[in-house]
Amino acid sequence: MNFKKEDENYIVCGAGGQGVLSSGSFLAYIFMLDGKHVTFCSSYGAEMRGGAVNCEVNCSDDEILNLQNDKADYIIALNQTSFDKFISKVKPNGTIIVNSSMVQENRVRQDINYIFAPLSELAMNLGNIKVANSIALGILSKITGNFSIETVKQATQNVLKNKQELIQKNIEAYQTGFNYTQKGDN
Amino acid sequence: MTNKVLLKGNIAIAKAALESGCSCYFGYPITPQSEIGEFLSSEMPKRGLGYVCAESEIAAINMALGGTATGTKVLVSSSSCAVALMQEALSYAASDELPIVLVNVMRAGPGQGYIYPSQGDYNQAVTGGGNGDYHTIVLSPASVQECADFTQKAFYLAQKYRNPVILLVDGLLGQMAEGVEINTNPYQEIDNSSWRLDGNKDRTSRKIHSLEPNETALNKHIVEMHKKYRYIEENEVQCEEYMLDDADIILTAFGSLSRHAKAVCNYYREQGVKMGVFRPITLYPFPKKRLSELSLQAKQIIDIEMNMGQMLKDVQLSVLSNAQISFVGKPVGSWLKKEEIINIIDNIIKGGVNAGI
Numbered sequence: 359m360n361f362k363k364e365d366e367n368y369i370v371c372g373a374g375g376q377g378v379l380s381s382g383s384f385l386a387y388i389f390m391l392d393g394k395h396v397t398f399c400s401s402y403g404a405e406m407r408g409g410a411v412n413c414e415v416n417c418s419d420d421e422i423l424n425l426q427n428d429k430a431d432y433i434i435a436l437n438q439t440s441f442d443k444f445i446s447k448v449k450p451n452g453t454i455i456v457n458s459s460m461v462q463e464n465r466v467r468q469d470i471n472y473i474f475a476p477l478s479e480l481a482m483n484l485g486n487i488k489v490a491n492s493i494a495l496g497i498l499s500k501i502t503g504n505f506s507i508e509t510v511k512q513a514t515q516n517v518l519k520n521k522q523e524l525i526q527k528n529i530e531a532y533q534t535g536f537n538y539t540q541k542g543d544n
Numbered sequence: 545m546t547n548k549v550l551l552k553g554n555i556a557i558a559k560a561a562l563e564s565g566c567s568c569y570f571g572y573p574i575t576p577q578s579e580i581g582e583f584l585s586s587e588m589p590k591r592g593l594g595y596v597c598a599e600s601e602i603a604a605i606n607m608a609l610g611g612t613a614t615g616t617k618v619l620v621s622s623s624s625c626a627v628a629l630m631q632e633a634l635s636y637a638a639s640d641e642l643p644i645v646l647v648n649v650m651r652a653g654p655g656q657g658y659i660y661p662s663q664g665d666y667n668q669a670v671t672g673g674g675n676g677d678y679h680t681i682v683l684s685p686a687s688v689q690e691c692a693d694f695t696q697k698a699f700y701l702a703q704k705y706r707n708p709v710i711l712l713v714d715g716l717l718g719q720m721a722e723g724v725e726i727n728t729n730p731y732q733e734i735d736n737s738s739w740r741l742d743g744n745k746d747r748t749s750r751k752i753h754s755l756e757p758n759e760t761a762l763n764k765h766i767v768e769m770h771k772k773y774r775y776i777e778e779n780e781v782q783c784e785e786y787m788l789d790d791a792d793i794i795l796t797a798f799g800s801l802s803r804h805a806k807a808v809c810n811y812y813r814e815q816g817v818k819m820g821v822f823r824p825i826t827l828y829p830f831p832k833k834r835l836s837e838l839s840l841q842a843k844q845i846i847d848i849e850m851n852m853g854q855m856l857k858d859v860q861l862s863v864l865s866n867a868q869i870s871f872v873g874k875p876v877g878s879w880l881k882k883e884e885i886i887n888i889i890d891n892i893i894k895g896g897v898n899a900g901i
Contacts, residue, residue: 383721387550390723398550398721421687423807425716425800426879 366504367427370491371412371444372436372457374402381434381491382413385498388505388513389417397422410439417504432502434494435461436477445470455497457490473497475538481531489531496535507532548723553691553713554579557647559726560695561619562587565733566645568594568611568618570604572626575659576715577649580621605630605637605644612642613752615740617699621647623715624665625656628673634708635674638769639754641739643702646680647695647711649718652876661715662876663799666854669710670828677766679773681709681780682827684798688722694825700731705776706739712827714799714850716879776829783831784823787813788838791820793893794867796835796859797848798824800879805848807882808889817893827855835862846889848872850879 370382379400386398400413414430416422429449435441441454441461448454453471456463459478475497477490499505510532518525551559558580561569569588571581581597588595594611598604601622611618622630627648637644648669652662669682681701683694691713698709741750756762786806788794793812797805802823812819822838824831839845845867847856853871860869870892874880 383550386721390546390548390550393546396550396721396723399716399719421803421806422722423803423810424882425720425803426881428881 365416365418365422365424367430367432367449368415368417368498369412369430369433369444369447370415370436370494371410371433371440372491373439374409374411376411376436377488377491378411378436379413381495382415384513384517385495386415386417387517388509389415391509391513391516392505394418395420395422397425399426410443412440412444432498434491434498436490436494437461453501455494455501457494459490473501475535480534480538484527484530484534486527489527492528492531493535493538496532497538498535499532500536507536546723548725550721551688551724552579552719552721553685553688553717554649554719555583556688556692556724556726557621557695557711557713557718558583558587560692561645561699562591562593563726564617564696564699564729564731566593566617566619566699568596568608568616569620570596570598570607570611570618571621572598572601572604574601574623574626574651576651576661576718577621577623577647577713579718580647580649584619601626601629602633605633605646608644608646609633609637609640609642612637612644613640613741615736615742617643617645617703619645619647621649623649624651624653624662624668627665627668628653631668631673632675634672634680635676635678636754637708638672638674638678638680639676639765640752641706641769642708642752643699643706644708645695645698645702645711646708647713649713649715651715657876659715660876661850661879663714663801663850664854664875665712666798666827666849666851669712670830670854670858678769679707679776679828681705681707681776681829682712683709684712684825684827685717686784686798686800686802686823688717688720688724691717692724692726696727696729696731699729700734701780703734703736705772706736707772707776712799714801717800720800773829780826781829781831781834782825783834784821784825785834785838786821786823788820788822790818791838792842793817793819793844793846794838794842795819795821795846795848796823796855797821798827798855801848801850804879804882804885808848808885811882811886812889824855824858827858830858830862832858832862835859836864839863839865839867842867844892845869846872846892848880848885851875
C-alpha cells in the first residue's frame with residue numbers, strides 16, 4: 359500500500375482590504391489549474407476593512423483529508439497583528455513571508471524561515487498599493503517552486519478577464535516578488 | 545488545465561439546482577447558507593425563474609408545498625434552528641407526497657446556538673421533527689463536488705418517490721471552496737403528469753391533502769407510504785467504503801468529517817493496524833445491511849461525529865456481532881482534528897471504551 363505525503367498547507371493573513379481572501383482564493387485557483395486537489399477556507403470578522411482576516415489553502419496530489427489545520431508550511435502575514443498571531447502556526451522548518459513595511463522585524467522563533475519584504479513599499483513603487491498581496495505570491499512561487507509564473511499569468515488572465523491594466527499590474531507584481539527573493543538569495 | 549471551477553459548497557449547490565431544472569426557490573437568509581439564496585436571487589430572475597425571499601422560514605417552506613404541488617421543481621435552503629421551524633410543513637410534504645428538496649447547511653444548536661460548525665442535526669433530518677409516521681430521504685455530502693452531485697440526485701429522488709429529500713450539509717462544506725465540475729443533470733426526467741395540480745380543464749379534478757377523517761383510508765395511506773419507504777430502503781442505500789477489505793477496526797463517520805476519519809485510518813495503516821472507514825451517504829435509508837455484514841469481521845467499531853452521538857444509535861442498531869462499539873465526538877466548533885482523534889483512539893485501543901471530548 360502506498361501512503362502519500364501529507365497535504366501542503368498555506369495561510370494568508372492580514373487586515374480586511376489588504377487582499378487576503380483574493381490572494382488566498384487565487385492561490386487555490388492556481389493549484390487547481392495545475393491539476394491539484396485544493397481546499398480554500400476563509401475566516402473574517404464582521405468588520406469590512408481593517409478587521410482581522412485570514413484564509414487557509416490546502417493543496418495535494420490526492421483527495422485532501424485534513425480540512426482544518428492548526429499549522430501551515432507557508433504563511434503570508436501582511437500586517438503586525440496577523441504576524442503576531444500566526445507566527446506560532448508556522449510548522450517547524452516552515453516559512454513565513456512578512457510585509458516588513460507594516461511589521462517589525464523580530465525573529466522570535468529559531469525553527470522557522472523568515473522572508474521580510476517591504477511588500478507595501480514595493481507595491482507603491484509599482485503605482486498601486488493593492489498589489490502587495492500579488493508580490494507576496496511571487497515570492498511564494500519562487501521559494502516553493504510549486505507553481506510557475508506562467509500558471510500565475512494564465513490564472514490572472516482567467517480571473518481578471520478583460521481588465522488589461524489590472525492584469526498587467528498584477529503580473530508586474532508577481533515578477534517583482536519573484537525577483538526580490540532572487541536578490542535575497544545572493 | 546482542468547474543467548473545474550473553484551466554488552464554495554453553497555454556490556455549487558445553487559448551480560447544481562439550476563442544472564437540475566429547479567425553477568423556484570423559496571428561502572430566508574441565515575448563516576452559513578446565505579450564499580445559496582444570494583446567488584439564486586440574481587441568477588433566477590435573469591432566467592425567468594421564480595425566486596422569493598420569503599418573510600420567514602415558515603412561509604418559505606409552505607410556499608414550497610404549493611410550488612411542488614404544481615409539479616414544479618422547488619429548492620428551499622436554510623440552517624439548523626430555522627429548519628426546526630419548517631418541520632410541520634415537512635410532515636405535510638411527506639404525507640402529501642410532495643417532492644420538496646430542502647438543503648440544511650448545519651450550524652450549532654440546540655435552540656439558537658451559534659454559527660459554529662456542528663453535525664447536530666442528524667436526528668432532526670433522519671428521524672424528523674414533524675409529527676406522524678414518515679421518513680425523509682437524507683443525503684450527506686463529504687466534498688464540494690458531492691454538494692453539487694447530491695443536489696442533482698436529491699431532485700431526482702424527490703421526483704421519483706414523491707418524497708421530500710434533505711441535503712444535510714456541514715457548515716464547513718457550505719463555506720469551503722474546492723475544485724468542482726457542475727455536470728449536466730445525469731438523471732432522467734420523471735413524468736409527474738398523473739398527479740400534479742396544473743388545472744383541470746381537460747381532466748377530472750384532483751386534490752392533494754393530508755387531512756383524512758376516514759380511519760380506514762388513513763391507515764391505507766400510511767401503509768402505502770411505508771411500502772414506498774421499504775422500497776427506498778431496498779434500492780437507494782449508498783455508502784462509501786475505505787480500506788475495509790481486511791479491517792478489524794472500523795471507523796464510522798458521515799459528511800466531511802469522514803475525510804478526517806480517512807486521514808486517521810491512513811495513520812493507523814502505516815502503524816500496521818488493520819483499520820477502515822465506513823461512511824453512510826444516505827443517512828436515511830441508513831446502510832444498515834452493509835455495516836452489519838462488515839461488522840462480522842470487525843473487533844471494534846469507532847463512531848466519530850461532530851455531535852454527542854446521534855448516528856451512533858443507527859450504528860449500534862446495525863452491528864449484530866460482538867464487536868465493541870465506541871464513540872469519539874465533540875458537539876460544536878472546529879472539526880475534530882486528526883491528532884485529536886488519534887489521541888482518543890489510542891486510549892480506546894488500549895482498553896478504554898467510551899471517550900468523548
